[in-house]
Amino acid sequence: MFVTGKGGVGKTTVAAALALFAAEHGRKVLLSELDAKGDIAAYFETGPTGFAEREVQPGLWAMSMDTEASLREYLKLNLKIPVVGRIGPLARAFDFVATAAPGVREILTVGKLCYEVRERHYDLVVADATATGHIIGQLAAPQAINELVKVGLVRSQTDWMLAILSDPAQSALAIVTTPEEMPVNETMELARRVREETTVELAAVVVNRVLPELFNRSDEAVFDAMCKPGPSAELKRLAGGDPRPVLDAARLAVTMRRTRAGHLERLREGIHPAVPMLYLPYLFARFHGLRTTRQVARYLGEEMGY
DSSP states (O other), X not given: OEEEESTTSSHHHHHHHHHHHHXXXXXXXXXXXXXXXXXXXXXXXXXXXXXXXXXXXXXXXXXEOOHHHHHHHHHHHHSOOOOOSOOTHHXXXXXXXXXXXXXXXXXXXXXXXXXXXXXXXXXXXXXEOOOHHHHXXXXXXXXXXXXXXXXXXXXXXXXXXXXXXXXXXXXXXXXXXXXXXXXXXXXXXXXXXXHHHOSOOEEEEEEEEEOOOOOOHHHHHHHHHHTSHHHHHXXXXXXXXXXXXXXXXXXXXXXXXXXXXXXXXXXXXXXXXXXXXXXXXXXXXXXOSHHHHHHHHXXXXXXXXX
């Protein structure tokens, strides 16, 4: 399961929560952080992760992707080449080829994940993938290599990767978004590109930070009445202060909820009706940690019907 989304929408939070939810329900799970700038360890309040996966919660292993380490593992597993220390000239040659040929660098990332799926080392592999602007390149990498290489070991490798990525029972993508204009626009555009440019199925759109409906239209009429001179003066007398900041905050909450509901409606219209949308509430949390990850995992479970 690849989890992506525009930067800042809570992509890593959802990936971590999804992995934790599965682990707490008896699955053996690998959570892989594909972006070197991420900090998946903070979501489980544990030490930094590396390429070698380690257990961070019962039944949940975590790792951070490293393309050089992935190349070393590929050489060892597929070419039976023992690599000791840094791979030096070979790494530089790989960098040269990766710069010239599209998909070469991405194939080591996707290939590692597909390998874990193929070997069934885990019941579920969750990838905290790159942001929306780069995910297509990763998902389409095997196809890009296939168009360059027609025979040989590399072609056979990308063939089985494509088979895994094209099978909805083994691979899928979840897009995380928020009910705001730019994230919604990027989500709809990404959904279109995933459909047209990759063989991976869009399994769900996760809408994060959905505001609760604190007030209805009847409440708005009450706010309007309270703002009139007579009621406002009485409220000021009873409360011992100006009630307008509180009323303004209530109006703002109504406006934000209504605006975000409009974006949600547009998102639902722009995504294929067969793709489920899961809604996560705004937690108003300042810091990420295991408690927040557990909360989001619980909400995800409720949205999925558990």
